Amino acid sequence: MEKGYRIETKCIQSGWRPGCGEPRVLPIYQSTTFKYDDSDHMGRLFDLEAEGYFYTRLQNPTNDAVAAKITELEGGVAGMLTSSGQAANYYAVFNICEEGGHIVCSNSIYGGTYNLFGTTMKKQGIACTFVNPDASYEELSAAFRPDTKAVFAETIANPSIVVLDIEKFARLAHDHGVPLIVDNTFATPINCRPFEWGADIVTHSTTKYMDGHAMAVGGAIIDSGNFDWMAHADKFPGLTTKDDSYHGIVYAEKFGKGAFITKATAQLMRDLGSIPSPMNAFLLNVGLETLHLRMARHCENAQKVAEFLHGHDKVAWVNYAGLPDNPYYELAQKYMPGGTCGVLAFGVRGDRAAAMRFMDSLKLTAIVTHVADARTCILHPASHTHRQMSEAELKEAGIRPDLMRLSIGIENVEDIIDDLKSALKAI
Ligand SMILES: *Cc1c(COP(=O)(O)O)cnc(C)c1O
Numbered sequence: 001m002e003k004g005y006r007i008e009t010k011c012i013q014s015g016w017r018p019g020c021g022e023p024r025v026l027p028i029y030q031s032t033t034f035k036y037d038d039s040d041h042m043g044r045l046f047d048l049e050a051e052g053y054f055y056t057r058l059q060n061p062t063n064d065a066v067a068a069k070i071t072e073l074e075g076g077v078a079g080m081l082t083s084s085g086q087a088a089n090y091y092a093v094f095n096i097c098e099e100g101g102h103i104v105c106s107n108s109i110y111g112g113t114y115n116l117f118g119t120t121m122k123k124q125g126i127a128c129t130f131v132n133p134d135a136s137y138e139e140l141s142a143a144f145r146p147d148t149k150a151v152f153a154e155t156i157a158n159p160s161i162v163v164l165d166i167e168k169f170a171r172l173a174h175d176h177g178v179p180l181i182v183d184n185t186f187a188t189p190i191n192c193r194p195f196e197w198g199a200d201i202v203t204h205s206t207t208k209y210m211d212g213h214a215m216a217v218g219g220a221i222i223d224s225g226n227f228d229w230m231a232h233a234d235k236f237p238g239l240t241t242k243d244d245s246y247h248g249i250v251y252a253e254k255f256g257k258g259a260f261i262t263k264a265t266a267q268l269m270r271d272l273g274s275i276p277s278p279m280n281a282f283l284l285n286v287g288l289e290t291l292h293l294r295m296a297r298h299c300e301n302a303q304k305v306a307e308f309l310h311g312h313d314k315v316a317w318v319n320y321a322g323l324p325d326n327p328y329y330e331l332a333q334k335y336m337p338g339g340t341c342g343v344l345a346f347g348v349r350g351d352r353a354a355a356m357r358f359m360d361s362l363k364l365t366a367i368v369t370h371v372a373d374a375r376t377c378i379l380h381p382a383s384h385t386h387r388q389m390s391e392a393e394l395k396e397a398g399i400r401p402d403l404m405r406l407s408i409g410i411e412n413v414e415d416i417i418d419d420l421k422s423a424l425k426a427i
Contacts, residue, residue, distance in 0.1 A: 007190060010072050011190075011289055011291050012289050014068065014073070015065040016065040016069075026282060027062065029056075029062045031056065034054055036054075047247055048246065048254075048262075057270065058265060062282055063275070066282075067079040067081045067220060069288055070210070070222060074184070074193055074195060074202050075195050076195060076222040078222070078258045078262070079223065080220065080221050081275075081281055082221065083217065083218065083274040084219050084274065085112075085207055085208075086112055088204060089113050090121070091269070092264075093150060094124075095264045096149050096238060097126055097149035098126070100125055100147060102129065102148045103117065103128050103129075103148065103150045104129050104131055104144060105117055105128050106130070106152065106153035107131060108153075108154065108157035110185075115388065117130075127147075129145075131143045133165070137171070137172060141176070148176060149236070150179055150180075151178060151179070151180045151181065153182055154186065155182055155187040156186035156336075159343070159371075159379075160345065160397060160399055163331040166199055170197060170200075173200075174198070177231075178235065180194075180201070181200065181201040181203060182203070183202075183204070185203075186209075188210065190295040190296075195224040195226070201221065202221075203219065203220065205218075206287075209295060209372045209373075210284060210288055211284050211373070212290065212294050212373055212374060213287060214370055218276050218280055236252075238251075239263060246266055246267065251266075295341075299338075299341065300413070301416065302340075302408040303320070305406070305417060305420065306322060308421075309420070315349070315424070317346060320344035322339070343408070344408065346404055347404065354427045358426065361422065361427075362420070362423045364416065365378050365416070371405065373409065375411070376406075376409035376411060377407050381399050381403055382400075382401045
């Protein structure tokens with residue numbers, strides 16, 4: 001893509017660049033495999049000596065075009081799609097942290113990621129220390145060990161809406177010789193580009209705003225190309241020593257800034273296989289074309305809803321980083337001056353039953369296990385997404401038992417507010 005295009009243009013034009021007489025719209029290459037004329041050519045592909053497609057588990061033109069678009073939106077050098085956000089976060093960490101390794105992770109993260117790092121990867125011999133992202137640099141430094149391989153956090157945490165101090169976390173990670181991996185799902189590159197603040201790897205659940213229509217589960221990993229693996233060669237042998245499962249290739253030597261994504265594709269995707277279908281990548285691309293329009297409306301609507309709830313006497317508290325009295329307002333202004341996201345959290349006065357009555361009285365706002373799509377929806381994390389966490393773990397993660405996560409859609413905001421108003425009357 002020509003340099004200098006603004007992000008709105010990239011949403012529409014990046015990725016698929018048709019040649020003369022080719023389809024204007026990104027085609028769906030719904031093919032598992034690709035044909036070659038001679039066997040030697042195919043051999044070179046397997047050796048990673050030639051570029052080209054051979055099997056969709058490793059690469060597919062539709063998937064690659066969409067990955068290239070997200071890479072340009074984030075300002076990275078290489079990227080890949082995965083079948084889900086869970087797979088993206090798993091691959092991003094596992095690509096550099098194997099058995100015996102350790103990561104430092106913000107405790108304000110998505111429940112699925114909390115389980116992945118705290119339980120499932122633990123069974124693979126990967127340890128995780130959860131930290132309070134608001135702790136001081138010194139306190140956070142104490143969580144590092146000689147075997148620490150990465151720091152992980154979310155730009156805007158789902159569902160606690162904690163805004164990450166990206167520069168503090170980047171400095172922390174780099175001072176300890178490891179990369180910072182940031183899950184940028186909620187902010188999207190429209191509102192925040194973590195690479196500009198020092199993050200090294202960005203992940204996404206594209207299921208959310210990027211798709212935007214609740215049509216396809218998906219994920220993405222983007223590399224800034226900025227982390228110098230060779231400078232910390234002893235920590236990252238997977239990138240800096242020979243991969244015997246791939247003809248003795250040393251990824252960091254052979255692929256330079258593309259090393260991280262090449263390894264994740266050639267090794268993890270080859271063996272674990274969490275690819276998106278080309279059809280789903282196509283749907284994601286349609287979503288990406290309007291991402292810049294939708295994010296602006298999500299944020300505008302959410303700001304008005306947050307202000308409405310903030311002023312309502314039946315509402316106990318509202319957490320939205322766009323409210324000036326929010327503890328994360330300053331960080332949000334710094335990292336996301338154009339808006340944060342359409343998700344907010346709040347609690348109503350009274351007991352848990354009052355919250356349930358409120359939710360059951362909503363008409364336009366649907367109770368669904370989803371966030372960040374065009375339709376307004378609501379969820380009670382303590383009894384839904386995070387129900388496997390103990391009260392103490394919930395408290396640690398900044399999720400109050402009465403917290404309701406409200407995802408503001410792009411409907412007319414007066415209709416959303418009317419719906420909330422009448423449900424509040426019912427309690
Ligand atoms: C939803 C979500 C995930 C998991 O993504 P899936 O696409 O559902 O697998 C990871 N991180 C964040 C911040 C999310 O909101």
